[in-house]
Amino acid sequence: MDVLLNARSVAIVGASDNGVKASGRTLRYLRTYGFQGAIYPVNPTRSTVQGIPAHATLRDLPERPDLAVIVLPQTAVEDAVRECGAAGIGFAIVFASGYSEIGAEGRVLQESLREVAAAAGVRILGPNSVGAVSAGNALTASFMTGLDQDRFTLQDEGIAFVSQSGAMGGFILNLAQSSGMGVGRFFSTGNEVDLSLPELIHQLVDEGSTRAVLAYVEGIRDGAAFERALARATAEEIPVAVLKVGRTARGAAAAASHTGALAGSEAVFDGVTRRHGVQRANDVEHLLDLGRVFAGTARPRGNKVSIVTLSGGAGVLMTDYAEDLGLDVFPWDAEWRARMGEILPSFASFTNPIDTTGAIASDPDMLPNALRVCAANPETDLVMVLLGNMEAEEDRVCAGILEVAASTDKPVLVAWVGGSGRPARILSAAGVPTFGEPVRAMRAAAALVAFAGHRPVTRPAGEDAGLGAEELAVVRAARAAGRRYLDEVAAKQFLSACGVQGVQEAPAASAEAAVEAADELGYPVVLKLLSDEVAHKSELGGVRLGLTTPDAVRTAADEVLAAAAGHGITGARVVVQQQLDAETELILGMTVDPTFGPVTMIGLGGVLAEVVQDVQVRPAPVTEDEARDMIADLRLVELLRGVRGRRAVDEAALAKTVAAFSRYTCGLDDLVESVEINPLLVDASGQPVAVDALVVLAGPDGAA
Structure with a gap:
């Protein structure tokens, strides 16, 4: 990371004299964007490349460059990596494709490249990568066509972007910079023969100047490394936002149990991100909106929002969005309504949302003064401004908003609908996140509130001390006999040792x-x-x-x-x-995810478990606090809380059961493939009771 963000010399191995070709773009981009360090084209067939003296080999360079960009075809990459090692160059970016993405033959080639790089002592970004960009030192070690433009100069607001897709990464970087958003650190991980998305996130957090991390994720190979990176980001209070593609379940589905089907890859990934306070983006626009709002330093203390708008109807619209997203457009008390009344005309609305009317267009002080009152109100956690058009007043209004935002430690967000589009660029560039559509602004505000309110989770140590020798002996004997399942009575005895009360x-x-x-x-x-x-x-x-x-x-x-x-x-x-006389049926289960290992699932159960699919999943073990969060995150949680006269679940007792079950089963993945309690009924006292159980055993060698 230090090399990428601070490189002062670059060797381009295989650099072409034709700046239009992929192998010639890196050199051209370095010059176009103003890289001030030394550029060393390596090409044995030319004396100059694009007007710069060329060298036949890396050994011929006058100094050891900080990194090498290998723009050669796949067949020449390994020799180039060996040459990097011999020249003492410890880091290389490899563009070439033709590796694991093409199938079995490519996987063999990729493993060979990994071995060559390890032997040479060279760290690799790629292969099949479009490279890296560091705006701070104008390092454009890339061939992506998104850098062929004349709309922007590269800006760096401390927003980093790591993408497992080269093309999508290039699209998103171009879109961000074109809109004035300083995504200044970009890394395309490609096939991840060495450097991976989790490692880069971890290094970006440790680097010290990164303010937010965005990620485009196709799949995680090392679940433990991913969790460590996210935990590190949480500890350093650096927000991470992820756009995850490929949401269909894979690999984790076990045909014998609902648990295996419900705890598929997407549910597990969602559980991991929830555990670490990572915000999930729904689309590219949403990902960039999260970057905008996270790049600022102001953090809300709660979820109470004061809205200022020049349109009463727009205020209602924003309130609807806020309520849907869990934000509180709280009613102002008489004292603060009176303070607002001293600023606004008598026909304005002094309640929250606050309708200033169009009078702010003719009075330059009205909007800034109203915003100051909003920020001063002790109940306000976040200020939202909704404006529109006003092209003749854009500069003045923007200046007023920026003045107020600079004077408060509370976040100020703006939705500016219509007009020239300039306010979004002016305000966002100055650290006030601005959006062209109200729902985008509220969605970003909700993510900011969620991040600020996230509590770090310390995972408990796994232990199986509660499992008696008798229960373990039953499991081992059944596996040795080639059995696939425990019978229900044996399963209940097993679960009793895991802290789950049985019928x-x-x-x-x-x-x-x-x-x-x-x-x-x-x-x-x-x-x-x-x-x-x-x-x-x-x-x-x-x-x-x-x-x-x-x-x-x-x-x-x-x-x-x-x-x-x-x-x-x-x-x-x-x-x-x-x-049992019970109204509520739950499902509690454990299965082994191929990436993240043992995971715990809680949700609505019974025969409709797979139809409703209202579950929460976390890597095991989980704490009681985390189990409470899992319960609270269920979409139909109100069914557990006594809605319409239903018997309420004792959520503390349920969380205790979930945590104990998770703690004791997480260390048994060599013996057990999955465990499912369905239904877990709630008895007359609100306590969870297992009335049916299925324990699916691992094969004799630990395999399914």
Whole structure:
């Protein structure tokens, strides 16, 4: 990172004399954007390249350059990397494609490049990268055509952008700089043979002058490194915003359980970003909006917004957006309404949102004075200004807004609709984020509030001390016997050791034994097939609910055992359980994600678990505080809070259960592929109780 941001000399290996060709653009861009360091074209067939003396090899250079940009075809890259190592150049950017992106043959070539670079002691950005840009030292080590323009000079506001897509990265960088946004540190990671997106984020945070990090993510290879980078950013209070593509589930789906299907790659990635306070962008425009709002230094203390507008209708629109996004357009009290009344005309609205009317166009002091009152109101956490048109007054109004913004430590955001577009450039360049559409402004404000309010999470140490030797012996014996599942009773014993309360139940090998168990437990009861050969009993007709008499239990047991025999299930039994009076069904599960390892999931459960798909996922283990956040983040959380007379869930008890389950199961991924409690019912006292459980075992070697 130090090399990229401070390089004073660059070698271009394979530089072309034709500045239009990809291999000639880097040199041309360095000169166009004013790189002040030494440029060394390396080309054995020419004495000069684009008017600059050329050198046949890196060994012929008069000094050791800070970095090498290798613009050669794939077949010549390894020799160039070896030459970099021999010349003592520790960092190289590789543009060439033809590696892992083309399939198996390319993966072999990429692994060979990795080995060559490691042996040579050369760190690599790429291959298949469009390069890097550092505006601070005018380093344009890139061939992307987005630098062929005459609209902007490169600006650096401390906003960094790391992209796993070269083309999209170039598009976004061009769009940002064209709009006057100083995304001044750009890195295209390409195939990540060495330097990866997580490592670059980590280094950008540690570098010291980065104010915000944006990322375009296609996939994460090293989940632990990604989490470490995000945790570091959180610790340094540097916001990270991510645009993640490829949202379909991959790899994590386990056909035997809902948990595997629901905790797919997108759900896990979302859980990781939520854990670390990372803001997710919905699209390119949103990503840049997040960069604008995060580049500033002012942070809100809460979610209360004061809105000033010249249009009452626009104020209502902004209020609607704010409410949808969890912001509070709070009512002003009489004292502060009176203070605003001293500034605005009598026909203005002094409540929040504050409608100044069009009078601000003729009175140069009215808007700045109104904004000062907004900022002075102790309940205001963030000031939002909504204006439009006023092209004749743009400069004056912008100057007033900037004066107020400089005098307060509260964020000031502007939505300016219509007009020439100049206010957005003027205000944003001076550190006041400005947007051309109200919802964009409110969306950015909500992200700023969310980042400022995020609490860092310290992950607890995993432990399996609560799992008894008996439970572990049962799991190991079942795996050794080649079993795929634990039967339900064994699964409940396993879960009890993991801190999850189970329903009262008793196994039975015959109909008469089932009746005895029911008499002991008390009616009504539930009767289910008990077998370690079946994942989903209901699909075989192996579940009977609401049994209230011995005859009903006897008949149900005979039918279930007969159905099991009909499906060729050997050694089948039944289990008789208390039937709980419960309104809320949850699902609690653990599965192993291929990137982030064991993950914990909580959500709405029952037979509609996959239909509703209202779950939250976090890498395990989770703390009780984090479990509370997971519960609060459920879309239908109000169902758990006693809405319309429903029985409320004891959220503290549920969070304690989730945390204990997560802590004890996270270290068992060599024994267990997934664990699912569905449903986890809430009893009459609000306590969570496991009434069904599925433990899917890993293979004898730890594989699925």
